[in-house]
Amino acid sequence: MNKKSAITLFHATTQSRGQKILASGTISRQAPPAVGWSLQTSPGWVYLSDHVDHAVHWGNKVSILNKERELFYIFKINLPLSQCHPDVDNLIYEAWMSPDEAAEVDLASCLMKCHSCRTANDLIVSEHVVAYCTLPVNDYRNESHPLSDVVRSLTCHISPHEHILYEKHRRMMHWTAL
Numbered sequence: 001m002n003k004k005s006a007i008t009l010f011h012a013t014t015q016s017r018g019q020k021i022l023a024s025g026t027i028s029r030q031a032p033p034a035v036g037w038s039l040q041t042s043p044g045w046v047y048l049s050d051h052v053d054h055a056v057h058w059g060n061k062v063s064i065l066n067k068e069r070e071l072f073y074i075f076k077i078n079l080p081l082s083q084c085h086p087d088v089d090n091l092i093y094e095a096w097m098s099p100d101e102a103a104e105v106d107l108a109s110c111l112m113k114c115h116s117c118r119t120a121n122d123l124i125v126s127e128h129v130v131a132y133c134t135l136p137v138n139d140y141r142n143e144s145h146p147l148s149d150v151v152r153s154l155t156c157h158i159s160p161h162e163h164i165l166y167e168k169h170r171r172m173m174h175w176t177a178l
Contacts, residue, residue: 007084009048009117011075011129012059014066018073018132027075027123034062041089046123048077048084051115052170056154060138069139076131076175077123084117086110131175147172 011027013034021027029046041047049055052074059072084107091102095113110117123129136142138151150169158166 006078006080007050009050009077009079010052010055011046011048011077012055013073014063014068015071015073016068025125027129029120029122035065045118045120047087047116047118049116050111053154053158054115056135056151060151060155063137069137069141071134072137074133075129077128078130079119079128083119083121085119087114087116087118090114090116125178129178131177133173133175
């Protein structure tokens with residue numbers, strides 16, 4: 001990977017946190033975790049995905065766990081590769097690596113294995129954070145929302161062979177430029 005180039009990434013969060021991000025103009029690396037997991041994430045990082053489907057999955061999941069059942073936010077971020085680091089936490093939790101193994105994984109391999117990375121920088125709206133969208137939480141109360149099928153479809157783990165079949169769902173997402 002060329003460290004001087006930029007990458008488009010996504011950050012998903014609950015409605016209440018998404019509104020705070022828009023009001024403050026920053027996705028803060030000092031924000032507390034959205035959910036109290038038994039396996040905590042490392043403090044001081046903003047967690048990102050190179051795959052919008054993963055962002056949909058996580059935005060929906062943390063919203064349900066926080067009992068926020070209306071909408072969740074996904075932020076689109078353009079970030080220089082030099083500011084991106086492997087998501088060691090995700091490599092340990094989802095790729096079942098030991099901490100020593102995870103520490104040896106480079107950014108490209110991490111993105112291939114788990115479609116996630118992290119940055120130790122605050123992300124500034126209009127500088128790094130370039131757009132956002134809102135989607136309905138996958139909840140029976142939102143079944144009539146025009147984008148509920150998008151969330152239901154994209155929260156599934158889609159195999160690389162099926163990825164193209166869901167492109168129409170991704171195109172239905174309405175992004176608001178910042």
